[in-house]
Amino acid sequence: MKGKKFIILFLSAVIALGALAQSSAAKGTTACLECHAEKGRSIQFQDGNSIEAYIDAGAFNASVHSFLDCTDCHRGFTPSDHQEMKFRSKELFKLRYSRICRRCHKDEDISKKAIHASLLKKETNGDSHVCTDCHAAHSVTPVAGGKVFANEESYCLGCHAHEISMRFKNNETIPLKLDMQGLKASAHGNLSCSDCHFGFSSEEHPTRSFRTSRDYAIASADVCRRCHFDKYTKTLESIHYSLLSQGNLGTPTCTDCHGSHLIARITEDGEMSARKCQKCHQGIYDIYSKSVHGAALFSEHNQDVPTCTDCHKAHDIDDPLTVEYHEKIPSMCSDCHADKAIVGKYGLSTDVVKTYLADFHGITLGFYRKQKDEFYRPARPIAVCTDCHGTHNISSTVGPGAAAVKATLLKRCQKCHEGATENFPDTWLSHYVPxxxxxxxxxxxxxxxxxxxxxxxxxxxxxxxxxxxxxxxxx
Amino acid sequence: MDVIGNNKKIRRFSTARIIEHLVLIVVFTTLAATGLSQKFYYLKVSQWLIFTLGGIDTVRLIHHYAGAAFAVLALVHITVATLGIWLLRWQPSMFVTKKDILDAVHNIRYYIGLENSTAVCDRYDYKEKFAYWLVLTGGVIMGMTGFTLWFPITIAKYLPGEAIPLAKAMHSNEALLIFLLITIWHVYDSIFSPDVFPLDTSIFTGYTTREKMRRLHPLELARLEGKSPEEILKSSAPDSAEAEEEPGQNPL
Incomplete structure (x- = not known):
C-alpha cells in the first residue's frame, strides 16, 4: 500500500515537472517569437548581405527540434539580453551556427552515415560544411534516425534537392542539385536513383575522387551501358570512341548528347539532333545550315532532309575520311534520292542515282566495293556524289546553285583526269538520260x-x- | 560419171589468211569477253569473269590492248587488200554486187519452197560478204569510238565533251550488234549448218573439198576448172552420192 502511494506520488511529480519544463520552454520560445515571427527583420553582415531573421513558427513546431527551446541553440540570448553579434559574411555566419549542431550531434554519431563520414573526412582537409545547407535551420527535417522515407527518391532528395556541389581535385565544382521535375518528365522518369547510381543507397554513399569534372562525366557514362548495351557496343566502333581511347577526353560520351538526368525522349526532329553535333562541330554546322539540306531543315523544319546522323550515324560513327566511307556515299544519297516517295515531292528525279551507277564512275565504284584488296586500285578514290555536289555545303542544282556546281566541276575532274580541258566536264551528261x-x-x-x-x-x-x-x- | 573426185582438196585460203583469222578469233573473243562483261556488268557471269581476270581495272587494260591489236589487224587487212586490188590486180571477190541481193532473195525463196535449188554463188556468198563488211565497217567504228573512250581527255580537247558519251553509245551498241551477228550467223554457218557440220575447217587448213566447193561456191569452181557454171551444176545431183562411195580417194 505504501509502495503504491509512493509510485503514484512519483509519477505525478514527473508529470508536474514535465509540464513545468514544457511551459517554461514554450515561454522562452514565445518570447522570441514575439519579434521573430514577424517579417521585416534581418541580420546585416559586414559585406552588405543580409538574411531574414524571420522564423516560421509552424515549420519549427513540425520539425524534429520542436521540443527545443530557442536558447538551447541560441545560447546567451534572452528577451532582455539580446547580444549584438557581428559577422563578416553570410557564409561565416552559417559556418559558425553549424558548430551549434555539433554540440549535440557529435562527430562519432553522425559519422555512422557514409555521407557524413565523407564530409567529415573533407573537413580535416579544411573543407568546411554547413549542416543547414542540407538540413535547414529551423525546419530541420528528419533525414535518418529511424524515420521512414516514402521512397528512394525522397531519401536522396533530402540532400540533392539542395544547392550542394561536388568538388574535383582540380577545384572544379559541379552542382549536385537534381531537377526532379525534369527527371520525372524525361525518358528515365520511371527509374529510381540507384538504377543508374548503383552502389548508392541509404546505407552506402561511397566517396569517389575524380581529377576533373570531365573524368567524372566519362566514368559516369559507363552507367548507360547496363541497359543500352546495343548502343554501347556500337559506340565502341565509332570514331568518337577511338579518339577517346587515344586520350582525347573532349570526345563526346553518352551524356554529352543525351543529357544526364534530363534524358530526352527519342525524337525524329532533325534539328534537335543536328544541334547536338553543333556543340563540337560548329564550323561544319554553319556550312551545313547554309546548304540546300540544312536550310530546308532550319527554315522550313523539313524532316525529309538528311541531318548529321543520317549520313554519319548516331552511335557507330565512322571515320568519314577513309576510302571505305567515301565509297559508301552513293548508297547513302540513294537512301533518299532513289526513293520517289521522298524526292518526288520536290520535283527531283530518281534518275540521278541510276545514271551515276550506270556510268563509268558508278560501275567502277561498284566493282571496287566488291573487289578484294589484292586487286589494283588507283590511289585516288573514284568520284562519288559529294565530289561534284559538295558534302556539307551541297547546293541546289537548279537555279543559281547550278552555276556553282558547274564552276567547280572542271577542277574536280582535273584531280583525277590530269590535263582535262574546258570541254571535259561535258563528257558527263549531268545525270540526264539522253x-x-x-x-x-x-x-x-x-x-x-x-x-x-x-x-x-x-x-x-x-x-x-x-x-x-x-x-x-x-x- | 565424174572423173575428178569430189573429195579432192582445193586450196581456198592462203597461210596469211589462216593466221589473220586465228589472230582475229583470239582478239575478237578477248574483246567480246572483256567488253560485254563491262556492258552487262550487273550480270553474275560478268562479275565472275571480271573478278577472275583480276578486277575491273585489269579487264579494262586487257580490253584496251586487245582493241589496239584489233585496230592493227584491221589496218593491215585494209592496207593489204587495198594495195592488192589496186596494184596486184587481185580479184575484188568481197565486193558486194547486185547479184548478192538477188542471191539472198533467191535463197529465201528456196527455203520456203519457191525455188528448186540454192543460189549459185561465187568465191564468197552473200552471207559471208554480209558478215565481212559488218565486221569490217563495225570494226572501224569500234576502233574509232574505242580510242575516243580510251583517251577521252585528248579527244575532248578537240571535240565537244558529249562526243565521249556518244562514242560510248555507239561502241556499246555496235559491239552487241557485231557479237550477235558473229555468234548467230557466222558460228551457225561455219559450225552448225548442215552444209558444213561439224566444222568448216577450210579457214584452219586452207583447204576445202571439191564437193563443198561445187555446192557452196560453184562459180569459183567453174572458173578454177575452166568449165562453164552449167557444167558444174549439171554434174551436181548424182555426184554427191558417188562422192560418198569413194571415201579413200585422196588426190593430194
Missing part, C-alpha cells in the same frame, strides 16, 4: 540500234531456221 532535248545525238544512236538490233537478230535467226527446215524437208 532524249531529243538533252543529248539528242546519243538518243538517236541508241534508238537506231534499238530498232536495228532486233530486226537483224530476228532476220538472222529466221534465215537459220528456214535453212534447217529446208534441209530437213529435202532429205
Amino acid at each position: 532524249s531529243m532535248s538533252k543529248a539528242p545525238m546519243i538518243f538517236i544512236v541508241n534508238s537506231v540500234y534499238k530498232i536495228l538490233l532486233p530486226i537483224m537478230v530476228l532476220g538472222l535467226l529466221l534465215q537459220v531456221l528456214l535453212h534447217i527446215w529446208r534441209y530437213i524437208a529435202d532429205r
